[in-house]
Amino acid sequence: MKIFDEIESKVQSYARAFPRVFHKARGEFLYDEEGNQYLDFLAGAGTLNYGHNNPLFKKRLLDYINDDGITHGLDMHTRAKGEFLESFNEKILKPRDMEYVVQFTGPTGTNAVEAAMKIARNVTGQHNIVTFTNGFHGVSLGSLAATGNSHHRDAAGITLSGTHRMPYDGYLGEDIDTTVYLDKVLTDSSSGINSPAAVIVETVQGEGGINIASFEWLYNLQAVCRKHGALLIVDDIQAGCGRTGDYFSFEAADIEPDIITLSKSLGGYGLPFAVVLMKPELDQWKPGEHNGTFRGNNLAFVAAKAAIDHYWSDSRFSSEIKRKGQYISKRLASIVKQYGGGRFTTHGRGMFRGIGCVNGELARTITRYAFRNRLIIETSGADDHVVKFLCPLTISDTNLKRGIDIVENAIQEVCAKEGPVPEKIDYFDGHRAVNA
Numbered sequence: 001m002k003i004f005d006e007i008e009s010k011v012q013s014y015a016r017a018f019p020r021v022f023h024k025a026r027g028e029f030l031y032d033e034e035g036n037q038y039l040d041f042l043a044g045a046g047t048l049n050y051g052h053n054n055p056l057f058k059k060r061l062l063d064y065i066n067d068d069g070i071t072h073g074l075d076m077h078t079r080a081k082g083e084f085l086e087s088f089n090e091k092i093l094k095p096r097d098m099e100y101v102v103q104f105t106g107p108t109g110t111n112a113v114e115a116a117m118k119i120a121r122n123v124t125g126q127h128n129i130v131t132f133t134n135g136f137h138g139v140s141l142g143s144l145a146a147t148g149n150s151h152h153r154d155a156a157g158i159t160l161s162g163t164h165r166m167p168y169d170g171y172l173g174e175d176i177d178t179t180v181y182l183d184k185v186l187t188d189s190s191s192g193i194n195s196p197a198a199v200i201v202e203t204v205q206g207e208g209g210i211n212i213a214s215f216e217w218l219y220n221l222q223a224v225c226r227k228h229g230a231l232l233i234v235d236d237i238q239a240g241c242g243r244t245g246d247y248f249s250f251e252a253a254d255i256e257p258d259i260i261t262l263s264k265s266l267g268g269y270g271l272p273f274a275v276v277l278m279k280p281e282l283d284q285w286k287p288g289e290h291n292g293t294f295r296g297n298n299l300a301f302v303a304a305k306a307a308i309d310h311y312w313s314d315s316r317f318s319s320e321i322k323r324k325g326q327y328i329s330k331r332l333a334s335i336v337k338q339y340g341g342g343r344f345t346t347h348g349r350g351m352f353r354g355i356g357c358v359n360g361e362l363a364r365t366i367t368r369y370a371f372r373n374r375l376i377i378e379t380s381g382a383d384d385h386v387v388k389f390l391c392p393l394t395i396s397d398t399n400l401k402r403g404i405d406i407v408e409n410a411i412q413e414v415c416a417k418e419g420p421v422p423e424k425i426d427y428f429d430g431h432r433a434v435n436a
């Protein structure tokens with residue numbers, strides 16, 4: 001369709017990687033205008049954990065719309081919002097012994113991050129926020145200051161401030177615990193690093209290249225935060241809502257963040273929705289201090305409640321994710337072993353996995369080959385050098401296998417053509433590989 005070239009901004013990105021006009025979707029499949037079927041291993045960058053147009057939520061939404069349920073409600077109390085809160089409290093928070101206040105922010109992830117950083121700064125009276133190498137937290141100015149990627153940062157057009165970057169787990173090699181360095185600089189009044197309001201971290205860095213933090217590192221990070229009076233913010237926007245196997249990505253690490261951000265798959269049906277969870281004593285907002293027109297996306301409340309009720313009332317879904325995660329892990333390990341020869345590494349946890357390639361070009365060649373074979377799969381990382389497996393958590397075993405087979409064939413083909421292994425670039429080393 002020419003219209004996209006004619007009047008849509010050059011800022012488009014995914015549209016360039018997958019140049020088709022898509023028209024329908026169901027479960028783990030997307031269909032283009034010609035009716036071609038594509039297996040979706042991108043899943044809205046982690047927004048479609050429950051698949052496209054999940055029939056369970058669709059029915060709830062259709063009933064709700066038919067009954068003239070409220071669609072937009074600013075932040076007014078609505079039954080849909082109340083019912084979402086009840087389900088979230090009963091099925092997510094209480095069983096995990098988590099006591100948090102829920103703040104509805106604007107419906108994008110970045111707005112939840114903005115709110116989280118604002119409340120942390122206001123409560124502690126400090127402005128500095130510690131962030132990590134390769135972290136991604138969104139592209140509005142506050143979140144962008146916390147984001148590492150220079151492609152995004154360079155577009156700010158203004159000095160990004162108020163953050164200080166530290167090496168993420170594994171950044172300096174497997175054997176170096178970078179929280180020791182953080183502790184050191186926060187202890188030394190001449191380190192040049194201001195006392196932080198908070199530390200913001202992803203337990204698995206999604207856009208940064210599926211880098212995982214070990215549970216031990218997360219535990220140590222929490223201890224350093226506590227010692228220096230910094231709040232711990234876990235940005236669970238991509239890793240949360242089941243992606244790593246548990247509802248929250250940090251459950252297995254046995255930590256208790258002060259603030260948590262959620263978005264992406266929270267709205268269940270792919271509907272925009274974001275929240276900040278904070279310890280009750282941190283909820284020092286004055287009415288309307290952080291506002292936003294779309295904090296009351298009631299259709300998202302309806303779908304989000306349906307998702308929680310259906311998938312998170314017991315531990316079955318979680319076990320399924322872990323089982324499929326093990327399968328993906330095994331397959332990727334065997335692919336890397338067979339074709340590796342220094343070209344590939346595996347990364348990830350649960351159904352949040354990736355194959356790291358020695359350079360971005362190799363990763364892009366693989367994803368392009370996959371797309372020709374009707375698999376939608378993206379890359380992430382500093383040089384887009386990690387092929388990122390992010391299929392819906394609800395995918396069938398058959399289609400999961402099919403998707404991985406397509407990637408394996410792509411890799412086989414690419415390796416057959418390629419000469420010697422290209423030289424490795426430094427920053428691809430170090431990050432931790434596999435964990436559970």
Ligand SMILES: *Cc1c(COP(=O)(O)O)cnc(C)c1O
Nearest residue numbers: 108109110136137138235237238
């Ligand atoms: C996607 C993402 C964001 C930003 O969410 P948007 O809805 O794109 O603003 C923030 N943090 C993490 C970890 C993300 O993956």
